[in-house]
Each structure stands twice: as C-alpha cells, then as structure tokens.
Amino acid sequence: MKAVIAENLINTYDNGRVRALNGLSLDVEEGTVLGVLGPNGAGKTTTVRVLATLLKPDSGFAQVAGIDVAKEPDEVRKVIGLSGQYAAVDETLTGWDNLIMFGRLYHLSSKQAAVRATELLEQFSLTDRAKSPIRTYSGGMRRRLDLAASLIVKPKVLFLDEPTTGLDPRGRQDMWGVIDELVKGGVTLLLTTQYLEEADHLADEIAVIDHGKVIARGTSDSLKREVGGEKLEIVVENADMAATREIVAKVSASAVAVDEGMRRISAPVTTGSKALIEAARLLDDLGIHPLDIGLKRPSLDDVFLSLTGHVAEEEKESEPVDARAKRKRGKQSE
Amino acid sequence: MSNFSNGVSDALIITKRQILQLTRVPELLIFSTIQPVMFVLLFRYVFGGSIATDQPGGYVQLLMPGIFVQTVAFTLAGTAVGLSSDMQKGLIDRFRSLPIARSAVVFGRTLGDAALNIVVLLVMGIAGYLVGWRPSSGIFMITLGFLFLFVFGYAMSWIGVLIGLSVKEERVAQNVTFIAVFPLTFLSNAFAPTTGMPKYLQYFAEWNPVSTMVAGCRQLFGLKNEFGATAGSFPSEHPLEMSLIYMVLLMAVFIPLSIRKYNNTSK
Numbered sequence: 001m002k003a004v005i006a007e008n009l010i011n012t013y014d015n016g017r018v019r020a021l022n023g024l025s026l027d028v029e030e031g032t033v034l035g036v037l038g039p040n041g042a043g044k045t046t047t048v049r050v051l052a053t054l055l056k057p058d059s060g061f062a063q064v065a066g067i068d069v070a071k072e073p074d075e076v077r078k079v080i081g082l083s084g085q086y087a088a089v090d091e092t093l094t095g096w097d098n099l100i101m102f103g104r105l106y107h108l109s110s111k112q113a114a115v116r117a118t119e120l121l122e123q124f125s126l127t128d129r130a131k132s133p134i135r136t137y138s139g140g141m142r143r144r145l146d147l148a149a150s151l152i153v154k155p156k157v158l159f160l161d162e163p164t165t166g167l168d169p170r171g172r173q174d175m176w177g178v179i180d181e182l183v184k185g186g187v188t189l190l191l192t193t194q195y196l197e198e199a200d201h202l203a204d205e206i207a208v209i210d211h212g213k214v215i216a217r218g219t220s221d222s223l224k225r226e227v228g229g230e231k232l233e234i235v236v237e238n239a240d241m242a243a244t245r246e247i248v249a250k251v252s253a254s255a256v257a258v259d260e261g262m263r264r265i266s267a268p269v270t271t272g273s274k275a276l277i278e279a280a281r282l283l284d285d286l287g288i289h290p291l292d293i294g295l296k297r298p299s300l301d302d303v304f305l306s307l308t309g310h311v312a313e314e315e316k317e318s319e320p321v322d323a324r325a326k327r328k329r330g331k332q333s334e
Numbered sequence: 335m336s337n338f339s340n341g342v343s344d345a346l347i348i349t350k351r352q353i354l355q356l357t358r359v360p361e362l363l364i365f366s367t368i369q370p371v372m373f374v375l376l377f378r379y380v381f382g383g384s385i386a387t388d389q390p391g392g393y394v395q396l397l398m399p400g401i402f403v404q405t406v407a408f409t410l411a412g413t414a415v416g417l418s419s420d421m422q423k424g425l426i427d428r429f430r431s432l433p434i435a436r437s438a439v440v441f442g443r444t445l446g447d448a449a450l451n452i453v454v455l456l457v458m459g460i461a462g463y464l465v466g467w468r469p470s471s472g473i474f475m476i477t478l479g480f481l482f483l484f485v486f487g488y489a490m491s492w493i494g495v496l497i498g499l500s501v502k503e504e505r506v507a508q509n510v511t512f513i514a515v516f517p518l519t520f521l522s523n524a525f526a527p528t529t530g531m532p533k534y535l536q537y538f539a540e541w542n543p544v545s546t547m548v549a550g551c552r553q554l555f556g557l558k559n560e561f562g563a564t565a566g567s568f569p570s571e572h573p574l575e576m577s578l579i580y581m582v583l584l585m586a587v588f589i590p591l592s593i594r595k596y597n598n599t600s601k
C-alpha cells in the first residue's frame with residue numbers, strides 16, 4: 001500500500017508569479033523511506049508543507065495514510081509527524097517543557113506525557129540537558145529535540161525537511177543514527193535533502209526534483225549508474241596535463257574530462273581505490289607529483305549534470321530580474 | 335461536546351506555556367509591570383502639578399483610570415509581538431500540524447495575555463494607592479471597574495492576534511501596534527480634558543473607546559467624569575454601555591477574522 005501519494009501538485013506563491021510546484025507527483029510505499037533530493041528552491045519545503053496539511057496547493061491531489069489531505073486535514077494531522085527545515089520549538093522553555101507541552105497537545109495525560117518525554121530525551125541523548133532552556137542548545141541538539149517532538153505519538157508517516165542541513169559531520173552522523181533507528185521501527189518516512197550521500201544512506205528510493213517537478217526516480221544505485229558512480233580526479237601542473245590525461249584514460253573505461261582552467265583531469269572509474277592506486281603508481285613512474293588526487297563520489301551536482309545537462313542552480317536565468325529579486329525576498333521572510 | 339472540551343483544554347495548554355515562559359524568564363514579568371508603574375509615577379509627578387482639577391483628591395484620581403485603560407489597551411502589542419515571533423520561529427506551523435482545535439492557539443494566546451494583565455493591574459493598583467489614588471465607590475464597584483478593564487484588555491488583544499498573524503516580522507508587529515494604540519490613548523480623555531482639542535478631534539475623542547472606558551472606570555471608581563468633552567452625547571452620557579458595545583463589537587469582528595487568518599496563514 002502507498003502511504004503517501006501526491007499527484008500533479010501545482011502551487012504558486014506571490015499571486016502566481018513564483019511556481020514552486022509545477023506538476024509534482026510522487027508516492028511512498030508503506031514502511032519505506034523516500035528521499036526527496038533537490039537544490040535550493042526546488043520545492044522541497046513546499047512539497048512537505050502540502051503533504052503535512054500546512055499549505056493548500058492550487059491544484060493536484062495528495063493523500064497520506066489513505067486520507068485525502070485536502071478533504072480531511074484533521075485526520076491527517078493525527079497520523080503524521082513533521083520536523084520542518086528549521087527547528088520549531090519554544091526557545092524560552094526547556095526541552096522538558098516543550099515535550100510535555102506537545103505531549104499534552106497530542107492529548108496525552110500529564111503522566112503519559114511525562115513518561116514519553118523521559119523516553120524521548122533518553123533516546124535522543126538529551127537527558128542531561130532536559131532542564132536547560134532550548135536557547136542554550138546547539139544546532140544539533142535543537143534539531144534532535146525538534147525531531148523528538150514530532151515522535152511523541154508514534155506517527156504512521158514522518159516528514160523530515162532537511163534534517164541534517166547546518167549540522168557538522170558529527171551531528172549529521174548522530175542524526176543518521178537516530179533516523180536509522182526510526183526506520184527500523186517501521187515508520188514510513190519522507191525526507192528531503194540536498195545531499196545525494198544522505199539520500200543514499202537513508203532512503204530506499206530517491207526522487208530528484210528541480211523547479212517543482214520530479215525529474216528522476218529510482219534507487220540510489222540506479223541513479224548512480226546513470227550518473228556514473230565514482231570519479232577519479234587528478235590536479236597537476238600545466239606541463240604534466242598531457243601525460244596525466246593518458247594515465248587516466250588507461251585506468252578508466254569511460255571518457256576523460258579535462259578542465260584546462262582548473263588543471264583537473266577526471267574520469268568515471270568502477271574499481272574504486274584500486275584505480276586510484278594504479279593511477280598514483282603510474283604518475284610516480286613518470287615522476288609526476290599531482291597537486292591533488294582522489295576519488296570523488298557523485299554529488300547532487302553530478303546527478304543534475306547527467307539528468308539535465310546543467311548543474312543545479314537556484315534561479316532560472318531566463319527569468320526577469322525583478323521576479324528573481326522578489327522570490328529571494330519572499331524566501332528570506334519565510 | 336468532547337470536541338469543545340478538547341478545544342478548551344488545548345487552549346489552556348497554550349496559555350500554560352505562556353505562564354511557564356514567565357517563570358522561566360522572570361524578566362518578562364518584571365518588565366511588563368515596570369513600564370505601567372513608570373507611567374503612573376511620570377504622569378503623577380511630572381504632569382500632575384500642571385493639570386488643574388477641582389476633583390477631591392486631585393489629579394491622581396482622574397489619572398489612574400486613564401493609565402489603567404492605556405495599559406490594558408496595549409495588551410494587543412504583547413499579543414501581536416508574541417504571535418508574530420511564534421510565526422517566524424515556525425512554532426505556528428508546528429501547532430497547525432497537530433491534531434488540535436483550529437482556534438486553540440489564538441484563544442490560548444489571548445487568555446495568556448489576559449492572565450498577565452491580572453498581575454499588571456494588581457501591581458498598578460498598588461502603585462496607584464502608594465501615590466495617593468483612593469477610589470471611593472466601595473469594594474464591589476471597584477472590582478467591577480477592574481473587571482471592565484480586564485475584559486477590555488482581552489477584547490483589544492484580538493486586534494493584536496490579527497496584526498501578529500498578518501505581519502511578517504516581530505519588529506513590524508511592534509511598530510504597527512504602537513502606531514495603532516498611541517493615538518487612541520492620547521486622543522482621549524485619559525490624561526487631560528478633551529476640551530482643549532480642536533472641535534473635530536473632540537468628536538473623535540468622545541467616541542474613542544479608550545475615552546468611554548476611562549469615563550466608565552472613573553464612574554465605577556466613584557468620580558464625576560470631569561474630563562469628558564461636550565456634554566450630552568451618547569458616549570459621554572453612557573460610557574459604560576458604550577464601552578460594553580465596543581468590547582462586544584471588537585470580539586465579534588476580530589475573533590472570527592483572527593481564526594480565519596490563523597487557518598490560512600500560509601497563503
């Protein structure tokens with residue numbers, strides 16, 4: 001069964017001037033994780049807001065846990081958890097206060113709310129900061145508390161809007177661990193992200209969106225195959241470019257890309273570190289000392305490059321300038 | 335029925351949150367009461383000497399109801415700023431994603447601001463007493479006067495809800511409320527007789543809800559309404575009735591508008 005269905009969603013802001021969703025369709029199988037991957041302004045937050053009943057789209061159909069979002073938003077709210085792009089908790093109150101308040105708003109008794117708050121604080125490693133005001137929390141702690149608040153009553157469908165944006169690598173790892181646990185618990189999850197790596201790690205399936213539309217769908221493996229997997233990248237002095245190019249061509253089965261300006265030579269490789277070692281050895285044989293050498297995992301940019309022929313970009317170049325400025329302003333005041 | 339009682343308990347949870355904020359950050363409470371007390375002292379000792387009145391007990395008797403009304407009128411600033419800050423921080427979105435009554439958050443907020451007003455009125459009453467305010471109408475009428483003030487503050491608070499949900503930024507909310515309330519409190523009989531104003535302003539001042547409230551409270555505290563403008567008009571003859579009408583009107587207009595706004599904030 002599908003836990004989330006969105007069909008042909010269209011949503012505009014600023015009286016139709018900004019088309020945030022432009023016929024977006026997606027679905028999530030029950031008990032699985034869909035990663036919605038897209039650059040800034042692609043429409044990720046707008047999608048989440050529509051599905052979480054916060055925004056009525058101009059047109060299109062959305063269903064969550066079998067319930068029509070437009071017709072029975074109250075019923076949808078009973079079965080979803082939402083953690084938005086920016087932590088939305090009361091900063092003057094403590095973590096404990098917040099969880100109790102949200103627990104009570106989910107109609108738990110004071111006792112149930114206290115039990116649940118204790119559990120969640122433990123689960124999210126926040127127990128020792130439970131009685132401090134949120135304003136003294138780090139960004140990562142805030143995000144964890146925000147997520148905890150959306151899990152008070154175990155939701156059937158959970159929406160996480162860029163759960164790790166702004167976290168340091170350690171915080172990101174922690175958050176991934178937490179999300180992994182949730183998924184093991186059987187929740188259906190729709191998460192948005194700007195990082196292919198994150199979608200790769202967390203999601204069963206990925207929907208790539210751009211300008212309010214899904215432009216590709218598939219497992220991370222199938223997307224990566226499309227993109228070409230890992231790339232070998234070597235930066236050398238100008239004098240060594242030609243020789244290096246030949247070496248890269250030798251270890252890679254695919255076409256070699258040369259960036260003259262950056263003095264960078266790259267090509268997709270399938271054998272991972274083996275190709276890297278091979279290339280390093282060949283360079284060394286010729287006495288070439290690369291300025292930089294490494295394997296690069298495909299990024300969102302690479303996905304976009306191969307899907308659309310252009311890199312991920314926030315603004316359409318053809319748009320008139322004032323419309324763009326306006327959109328930027330709208331975003332800041334959001 | 336159970337829907338209704340759920341709605342009420344949801345609203346009270348939001349109210350409780352505000353009270354909790356005051357205990358977590360006591361400065362909030364302290365500064366909300368210092369400002370009105372400062373007004374009491376400033377008007378009493380700075381202007382008090384230059385405004386002549388033959389009222390027994392002097393200017394302070396007329397002044398206190400004015401300051402009370404001004405203070406509760408400004409409740410709407412707190413409401414507006416609080417709500418717009420919740421909007422900006424995304425809290426309103428979170429509340430809207432919860433399975434709670436669609437009016438719980440705004441009702442809870444106005445009740446919380448009203449609760450704060452009880453404390454503020456109490457502190458001001460004491461401050462007034464210390465600088466010579468002596469209402470003479472007996473405990474029942476005095477209580478009724480405070481009840482009027484309390485309900486007026488509550489009604490005004492709903493204007494604040496609409497402002498708070500409509501502006502995009504806390505600071506804008508702050509400015510808009512000041513622009514809305516200051517003229518109302520000064521173009522009134524709160525601090526000086528309206529008879530010194532140009533004629534057209536006198537009309538405004540006479541019908542101004544702040545004036546009817548001030549005149550009404552003066553009555554309830556046992557004073558003759560000496561600062562009223564042109565005698566004989568309905569609001570100056572019947573300030574209490576007129577005030578009640580204003581309160582009902584304010585709530586009848588702004589409660590539905592605010593709830594609608596709350597449910598559509600994203601569009």
Ligand SMILES: Nc1ncnc2c1ncn2[C@@H]1O[C@H](COP(=O)(O)OP(=O)(O)OP(=O)(O)O)[C@@H](O)[C@H]1O
Binds near residue numbers: 013018
């Ligand atoms: N309240 C608003 N008013 C006007 N335009 C808006 C508003 N919210 C979003 N937009 C515009 O709609 C488009 C989609 O925005 P959205 O926030 O959904 O993107 P996103 O994928 O979440 O981006 P990000 O990665 O930056 O969070 C953008 O062009 C944005 O500027």
Ligand SMILES: [Mg+2]
Binds near residue numbers: 085162
């Ligand atoms: Mg976003």
